[in-house]
Amino acid sequence: MLFSALLILGLVTTQAVVAPTAPTEAAIKVVAGNDVVADLVRAIAGQDVELFVLGQGADPHHYEPTPADAKKIESGDLVIEFGLGLDRAMGKLHRSTGSKAKLLVVAEGLAKGSDAAVTDHDHADHADHDHNHDHGSSAVDPHIWHDPSQVRILNERICAALVAVRPTSAEIFRSRSVELDTQLVKLDEWIKAQVLLIPESKRLLVTTHDGLQSFGNRYGFRVVGIEMTSDGADVAPSQLIKMVNALRETKSAVVFGDAAHHSRIAATVAREANVRLIETLRLDSLLQPPAAEQGKAYLETMRLNVNTIVKALQD
The missing domain is CATH 3.40.50.1980 (Nitrogenase molybdenum iron protein domain)
Known part of the structure; x- marks a missing residue:
């Protein structure tokens, strides 16, 4: 009798442990x-x-x-x-x-x-x-x-x-x-605290792709976008001259490019204008694993961009 009772108890206990759970919803x-x-x-x-x-x-x-x-x-x-x-x-x-x-x-x-x-x-x-x-x-x-x-x-x-x-x-x-x-x-x-490290007179962002207007408006930068992301196949010499002159007119010592769009045209224009080209910003895209964790890539990309800008404009 005791043995039978233990068997029944064991059966009940086992059933409780393996009771089915609700199906997981599809992603x-x-x-x-x-x-x-x-x-x-x-x-x-x-x-x-x-x-x-x-x-x-x-x-x-x-x-x-x-x-x-x-x-x-x-x-x-x-x-x-x-x-x-x-x-x-x-x-x-x-x-x-x-x-x-x-x-x-x-x-x-x-x-x-x-x-x-x-x-x-x-x-x-x-x-x-x-x-x-x-x-x-x-x-x-x-x-x-x-x-x-x-x-x-x-x-x-x-x-x-x-x-x-x-x-x-x-x-x-x-x-x-x-x-x-x-x-x-x-x-x-x-970002607001980091921007304070840059003298107001140097808060100028010249870019090879016009993508930082919202950043400039938020944090008090003047932004000048000079489109230089073409691969160069269809850029006439007269256009190159205009780009060089436009870059010189900004009187900026630095022009920022997009890490995802390395441009021979931008390199040529920067060299002719005697301006340092920094092509490490992420303007159109975010860092990808393993450089940044998924779900946190936006935050990490913004920190990278701001650190790059602050360092360049402090120099």
């Missing part, structure tokens, strides 16, 4: 328009996302989508177009494929360099709108992520869109988004 399929969007998605969604970055490593200004891109958008749960004319191909693909994925144009309405404040407004409706209008404008520098106060809004909007797709993960997504917001505030304050 959210997200298609992102650039590295910045992708990194924010990783910071908020963690391992709950299957992420595809459109044109990973390519120049977003000139990238032409492929059939593989169209398939990813068609089968995705959430498509995040950056907006401001930077990656309009995404919206076109979303419409042409008839994708049922939610479309979020995450930077919509954010003007260059504005000191935008994060509001308590729920931006989830941004993920549900059909954005058929043109986001491009020659007056807008789309590289607004160089201003962390703008990225706080991107964080808020991406979090709301992820919650709309996966309500069961709302608590963890919002918790991570709040933590990211705290880090962005700290980053902003750190």
Whole structure:
């Protein structure tokens, strides 16, 4: 009798230990328009996302989508177009494929360099709108992520869109988004402190690709973008002369280039103008592993850029 009772107890105990758990939800399929969007998605969604970055490593200004891109958008749960004319191909693909994925144009309405404040407004409706209008404008520098106060809004909007797709993960997504917001505030304050190390008279940023207007407006720099990122095949001598003269007129001792777009033209122009060329900034893209951890690449890239700028303008 005792033996039978022990067997029954053991059976019950074993059954309690191996009781089935609720099935794990499938990862959210997200298609992102650039590295910045992708990194924010990783910071908020963690391992709950299957992420595809459109044109990973390519120049977003000139990238032409492929059939593989169209398939990813068609089968995705959430498509995040950056907006401001930077990656309009995404919206076109979303419409042409008839994708049922939610479309979020995450930077919509954010003007260059504005000191935008994060509001308590729920931006989830941004993920549900059909954005058929043109986001491009020659007056807008789309590289607004160089201003962390703008990225706080991107964080808020991406979090709301992820919650709309996966309500069961709302608590963890919002918790991570709040933590990211705290880090962005700290980053902003750190940059302000670093900029104070540069004399006001030297707060001039001359770049080979006009991508730092929002940074300049936020932190008190005059920014001059002289486009020198062509590969040189179609640049006439008269254009080179104009670039050299434009660079000399800035009276800057340094011109900053993009690490992702090493340019022979920029090297030639800088040499002719007797100006030091520094091509280590990340203007269009972020650091990639192992240089930076996924989900923290934006923060690390901004620190790298600021340290590079401060060191160069202090010398």
